[in-house]
């Protein structure tokens with residue numbers, strides 16, 4: 006299959022799992038995110054994601070972005086941006102940064118509402 010086509014099953018260093026369904030000709034994809042941990046005290050549920058990547062046929066190591074809607078167990082939202090890298094053995098790595106925005110009661114609380122981090126996914 007094309008290298009760095011994001012479809013398939015991925016896992017990150019927090020042991021979260023991400024399954025991306027087929028990527029269409031416009032680079033758009035959907036999938037599911039099964040987070041290993043949560044900032045809430047709620048029961049974790051599989052959460053939908055939607056995103057887009059650059060064409061893996063045109064770009065050897067395309068950039069991408071996607072959004073995860075956690076609404077099944079949290080009022081927060083996470084966006085990821087990143088790039089897929091392929092090593093000389095053909096092993097793919099997704100280097101990402103993310104922003105996690107949690108819902109707060111009022112704009113004045115907005116200062117504490119966004120977490121940021123880096124994150125690496127490899128194929129499971």
Ligand SMILES: CN1C(=O)N(C)[C@H]2CS[C@@H](CCCCC(=O)O)[C@H]21
Pocket residue numbers: 017019021040041042043044045075079080081082083103105107122124
């Ligand atoms: C487990 N995680 C993971 O695999 N990340 C890359 C980071 C960014 S999304 C966050 C999980 C958020 C779950 C929903 C919530 O607690 O509000 C954390």
